[in-house]
Amino acid sequence: MSESPNEPCTCSALRRATRALTACYDAALKPAGLRVTQFAILRHLDRLGPIPVSRLAAEAALERTTMGRNLDPLKRRGLVTVTPGALDPRERLVAMTEAGRGALAAATPYWRDAQARINARIDPATVSAVAEALISAT
Amino acid sequence: MSESPNEPCTCSALRRATRALTACYDAALKPAGLRVTQFAILRHLDRLGPIPVSRLAAEAALERTTMGRNLDPLKRRGLVTVTPGALDPRERLVAMTEAGRGALAAATPYWRDAQARINARIDPATVSAVAEALISAT
DNA sequence: CGGGCATAGGTGCATATACACCTATGCCAT
DNA sequence: ATGGCATAGGTGTATATGCACCTATGCCCG
Numbered sequence: 001m002s003e004s005p006n007e008p009c010t011c012s013a014l015r016r017a018t019r020a021l022t023a024c025y026d027a028a029l030k031p032a033g034l035r036v037t038q039f040a041i042l043r044h045l046d047r048l049g050p051i052p053v054s055r056l057a058a059e060a061a062l063e064r065t066t067m068g069r070n071l072d073p074l075k076r077r078g079l080v081t082v083t084p085g086a087l088d089p090r091e092r093l094v095a096m097t098e099a100g101r102g103a104l105a106a107a108t109p110y111w112r113d114a115q116a117r118i119n120a121r122i123d124p125a126t127v128s129a130v131a132e133a134l135i136s137a138t
Numbered sequence: 139m140s141e142s143p144n145e146p147c148t149c150s151a152l153r154r155a156t157r158a159l160t161a162c163y164d165a166a167l168k169p170a171g172l173r174v175t176q177f178a179i180l181r182h183l184d185r186l187g188p189i190p191v192s193r194l195a196a197e198a199a200l201e202r203t204t205m206g207r208n209l210d211p212l213k214r215r216g217l218v219t220v221t222p223g224a225l226d227p228r229e230r231l232v233a234m235t236e237a238g239r240g241a242l243a244a245a246t247p248y249w250r251d252a253q254a255r256i257n258a259r260i261d262p263a264t265v266s267a268v269a270e271a272l273i274s275a276t
Numbered sequence: 277c278g279g280g281c282a283t284a285g286g287t288g289c290a291t292a293t294a295c296a297c298c299t300a301t302g303c304c305a306t
Numbered sequence: 307a308t309g310g311c312a313t314a315g316g317t318g319t320a321t322a323t324g325c326a327c328c329t330a331t332g333c334c335c336g
Contacts, residue, residue: 006185008254010253010262011163012178016199017269018156019293024276026294037322040150047144054284061154066323068286073321081281090331115148121275122268123146130260130268131155137259138163157323164324175292192314204293204318211291228301228314 010035014134021118028114039111042080042096042104045080045128050095061135079103091102152272159256166252169186170245176212179205180234180242183218188233190223199273217241 025036034042045051045052051059057067071094074080079100085091096104118124163174172180182197183189189197200246209232212218217238223229234242256262 007253008262008266009174009178009181009249010256010265011159011174014152014156014159014265014271015175015292017272020273020276021149021152021200023294025147035321036147036149037153040147041211043147046259051143052284061157062322063324064284065286065325070322088284088332092285116288118148118272122271123153124146125151126264127148127268128146130160130265131151133260134155134256135158137256138158153322161324173291190314200292201294202314203295203316207293223314226302226314230315 024118025111025114026111028117029107032103032110034103036111037069038079039104039107041070041074042079042107045094045096045100046104050089050093051076052087053082054093056094074100162256163249163252166248166255167245170241170248172245174242174249175208176217177242177245179208179212180217180238180245183232183234183238184201184242185231188231190229191232212238 001071025039029036029039032039040060044056048056048059053068053071054064057064060067062070067080071080071082075082077099078097081095082092083095083098085093151167158263160174163177167174167177170177172202179194182194184243186197192202195202198205200208201269209220213220215237216235219233219235220230221233223231
C-alpha cells in the first residue's frame with residue numbers, strides 16, 4: 001500500500017484542503033473586509049489585550065517576522081496600533097483600536113456562518129485531533 | 139458548545155497544522171534542495187508528462203497564475219522547461235528535464251521518510267477523509 | 277562602569293497564493 | 307475574409323510565510 005508508486009502526499013493533500021478552506025472563510029468574511037488570517041489576529045488581540053509582537057506571534061504559532069508583516073494591512077487600515085513599550089522601548093505593543101473592535105464585531109457573524117457550514121460537514125473535533133497530532137509530531 | 143465566546147476557528151487551526159506539516163516536509167526535503175510544493179509539481183509532471191500550464195494547475199488544484207509562478211524556481215534551476223506548444227502556440231508545455239528527473243529521484247527517499255514519520259502518527263486515511271470533506275464542502 | 281551576552285524587533289530575499297486585468301491566438305459563423 | 311467570442315497565458319498588486327542577517331537596547335558580571 002505505501003509501496004504504491006503514486007502514494008498520495010499527506011502534506012500536499014493537507015495544503016490543498018487548507019487552500020480550499022481558507023478560500024471558503026475568506027469569501028465568507030469578504031463583506032466585513034477581512035481575511036481569515038486578519039480575523040484571527042484580531043481575535044487574539046481581543047482575548048489578550050495589548051501585547052508585544054513576539055508574544056502575539058507565539059500565541060498564533062506564527063514566525064515572529066511573519067506576524068510583524070501580517071500586522072501591516074491592519075495598521076494601514078487603522079484596526080490596530082503598534083507603539084513602543086513604556087517599560088522596555090524595544091518592545092512594540094500591538095493593540096486593537098475602536099475601529100478594530102468594530103471590524104471584529106462586524107465580521108464575527110460571517111465567521112460564525114462559515115464555522116457552522118463547515119462544522120456541519122466535518123466534525124471539528126476530528127480536525128482538532130488531526131491538527132494536534134500534526135503539531136506535536138513536528 | 140458552539141456558544142463559547144472563544145470557540146476555536148476551524149480554519150485557523152487547520153492553517154496552523156498545515157504550516158507545521160509543511161515545515162516538517164520542507165526540512166526533510168532540504169538535503170535534496172526542494173520544497174514540498176516543488177516536489178509535488180515534479181511528481182505531477184512525472185506522472186503526466188509534458189502538459190500545458192493550465193492543465194497542470196488543474197491537476198494540482200492550484201490557481202492558474204499561481205502554478206505559473208511556482209514554476210519559476212524550477213525553471214531557473216533547469217528542472218523543468220516551458221516551451222510553446224507546436225499545435226497551439228498559445229499553450230506553454232511544461233516538461234521535466236533530466237535534471238528534474240534526477241532531483242525527483244534524489245528527493246523521493248527523503249519524502250518517504252517524512253511520509254513514514256507522519257503516517258505513523260496520524261492515520262493518512264483520516265487526513266484524506268478530512269481533506270475530501272473540506273474540498274467537497276467548498 | 278564597561279564589555280559581552282541576551283532579547284525585541286526590522287529588513288532583504290525567496291517562495292506561495294490568488295484576483296483583476298491585459299495580450300495573443302484559435303476558431304467559428306456569416 | 308473578418309468580426310467576435312473563447313481560450314491560453316502573463317503581469318501588477320496584495321497578502322502570507324519563513325530564513326538569514328542587522329540594529330537597538332536591556333541586563334548582568336567582573
